[in-house]
Amino acid sequence: QQQVKQSPQSLIVQKGGISIINCAYENTAFDYFPWYQQFPGKGPALLIAIRPDVSEKKEGRFTISFNKSAKQFSLHIMDSQPGDSATYFCAASPDISGGGADGLTFGKGTHLIIQP
Amino acid sequence: KAGVTQTPRYLIKTRGQQVTLSCSPISGHRSVSWYQQTPGQGLQFLFEYFSETQRNKGNFPGRFSGRQFSNSRSEMNVSTLELGDSALYLCASSLTGHGNQPQHFGDGTRLSIL
Numbered sequence: 004q005q006q007v008k009q010s011p012q013s014l015i016v017q018k019g020g021i022s023i024i025n026c027a028y029e030n031t032a033f034d035y036f037p038w039y040q041q042f043p044g045k046g047p048a049l050l051i052a053i054r055p056d057v058s059e060k061k062e063g064r065f066t067i068s069f070n071k072s073a074k075q076f077s078l079h080i081m082d083s084q085p086g087d088s089a090t091y092f093c094a095a096s097p098d099i100s101g102g103g104a105d106g107l108t109f110g111k112g113t114h115l116i117i118q119p
Numbered sequence: 120k121a122g123v124t125q126t127p128r129y130l131i132k133t134r135g136q137q138v139t140l141s142c143s144p145i146s147g148h149r150s151v152s153w154y155q156q157t158p159g160q161g162l163q164f165l166f167e168y169f170s171e172t173q174r175n176k177g178n179f180p181g182r183f184s185g186r187q188f189s190n191s192r193s194e195m196n197v198s199t200l201e202l203g204d205s206a207l208y209l210c211a212s213s214l215t216g217h218g219n220q221p222q223h224f225g226d227g228t229r230l231s232i233l
Contacts, residue, residue: 037221046123046209046224047162092162105175106152106164107222 006030007095009110017118022080024113026093029074033095037107038067038078041090050091051078083117090114121146123225125210131231137198140228142210144191148223150216151193153185156207156227165208168193169216197230205232 008027016022026036034055039047053060053067053076060067066079080087094107124143132138144151153165164177168187185195191212197204207229211222 039224044226046211046226048224049221052221094162106167106177107154107162108164109162111161 007093007108007110009093009113011113012111013114013116015116015118016083018083018085020083020117022083022087022115022117023077024091024093024115025075025077026110027073027075028095028108030095030097030108031074032097033108035096036067036069036076037094037096038065039092039094039109041092041112047092080115083115085117085119088115088117123210123212123223125208125225125228127228128226129229129231131233132200133233134200134202136200137196138200138230139194139196140208140210140230142193142195142212142225144193144210144212145223148212148214149191150213151187151191152211152213152216152222153193153195154209154211154224155179156209157205162209165195167216174216200232202232204230206230 010025037052038050040050041047051062051065053069055071064081069076091113093110096107097105126141150169152167154162156162166176166185167174171187182198187193207227209224209227211224213220213222
């Protein structure tokens, strides 16, 4: 019930291409969905987040698409660059706490490699 | 503005020992959360503190505990260490843990159990 399923586990994209990572959740109480980027030896850094009242949110080259009826959301990285090579995690939180008081439930991560 | 600071960065312990990890949140942040990151289980929520009170706890045994001080700094303690406790322990802070507030993570403490 608390799971967030993330795919693919790994992804190789050519420079300039579009990277797409997908997540699905089961708990209908989730209503905050952030994406985190993690480089080796570093902690996760918040990239972008969305709430279910919107279907899409864009920040620079990063876009979240959200499908409430299907309980799915995805991250699109446009014009992917070698510097985007990292591990990406989707996450979800059950209420307006934004993941603080109730904790974030994370997907297992996607290892993204952008080939020059 | 300084980020979330975790100390130490690396720690090696043996089975049966106990360990204390420290986290200093971003100045002004009063909510501190702890997560365990392992290759097999990924990132898992341990617990969250606000105003020196634990508000929520994840599905971990009682060997994992924490506390928060009046200056919002937090510590987590793991007693009777097991091999499976080897992990990266991450601390995250936010203003109050409520509303549309991003959580900022530290770079973690890498704990290795021999």
